[in-house]
Amino acid sequence: PLKSIAKLATIASILAASFNVFAEPTEIKFSHVVAENTPKGQMALKFKELIEQRLPGEYVVNVFPNSQLFGDNNELAALLLNDVQFVAPSLSKFERYTKKLQIFDLPFLFEDMAAVDRFQQSESGQKLLNSMNRKGIVGLGYLHNGMKQFSANDPLTLPKDAKGKKFRIMASDVIAAQFDAVGAIPVKKPFSEVFTLLQTRAIDGQENTWSNTYSMKFYEVQSHITESNHGVLDYMVVTSNTFWKGLPADKRAVFKASLDEAIALGNKIAAEKDNEDKQAILDSKRSELVTLTPAARQQWVNAMKPVWAKFEDQIGKDMIDAAQAANT
Ligand code: LMR
Secondary structure, three states: OHHHHHHHHHHHHHHHHHHHHHOOOEEEEEEOOOOOOOHHHHHHHHHHHHHHHHOOOOEEEEEEOOOOOOOOOOHHHHHHOOOOOEEOOEHHHOOOOOOHHHHHHOOOOOOOHHHHHHHHHOHHHHHHOOOOHHHOEEEEEEEEEEEEEEEEOOOOOOHHHHOOOEEEEOOOHHHHHHHHOOOOEEEEOOHHHHHHHHHOOOOOEEEEOHHHHHHOOHHHHOOEEEEEEEEEEEEEEEEEHHHHHHOOHHHHHHHHHHHHHHHHHHHHHHHHHHHHHHHHHHHHOOOEEEEOOHHHHHHHHHHHOOHHHHHHHHHOHHHHHHHHHOOO
16 A cells, blocks of 8 residues: 555656646736837846746746837726736826825926935835825836936927927826926827827927937927926836735745846936937937026026925925935
């Protein structure tokens, strides 16, 4: 009888092993709206590589760029339905889930990306990662893209040059107020539609980072880009509470560590692209650069900064103070 027990045990272990071999890895989806050759596109691919290397056969991560799977209008809803497990919308796109992140849209709040980074890593910034927990959204980390510039089919040198012009904006009331403040007409549209809207002249201009303006070829359909650095376009990588809590603790730790590494790479690429993509746009000669004198830039500041007061109650004065403190 001992022999047959041993035989059974062998058969059982062979069966178990072959089950492992044939067990399908769990599919994880990461959806985003930009091109692959961008900070976010590269971060997502690095995350895929690390997970598949560290948890081989257990998970595959499929990355869907360019709004292929979900776009601005549905990616967060899809996340909450667990149709996608990771998304990284810009900080301007969470308005339906929290008003706190509106702080990142306040015009002329951050002096540069170093200040943005200091604020994000501060206690106040880290607290904001949890601002949507009650809605079922878990913030896992910030990812940089860069500072925003204005573009249009005319040179925008002074605030009055924007008057009456239609600008595509992300779905953010703060950004809408920013354009209202100079008498422009903000139009909320998903990222995937921007090129066509500009090309067909349905809208006159937009605001974006050098990286997005380059990778989406906006510079080919905009005659002028004003180097305004008036605001920041960064991301929050988020998952759903359901998915995150459903992961075994040891796997969750691997996911978090891999994401942190992927974000570090993405941030490095963001810093590089900010210069490289700007240069590539200038070299193309398709679009002319408008640089602002300190006096001209001050006019934009004066026109747009009153927007802060309108949103101070929703965002919190303490948060705004903390963000400003990061400038020094
Ligand atoms: C935009 O809509 O302009 C950006 O948020 C796109 C992106 O994800 O960088």
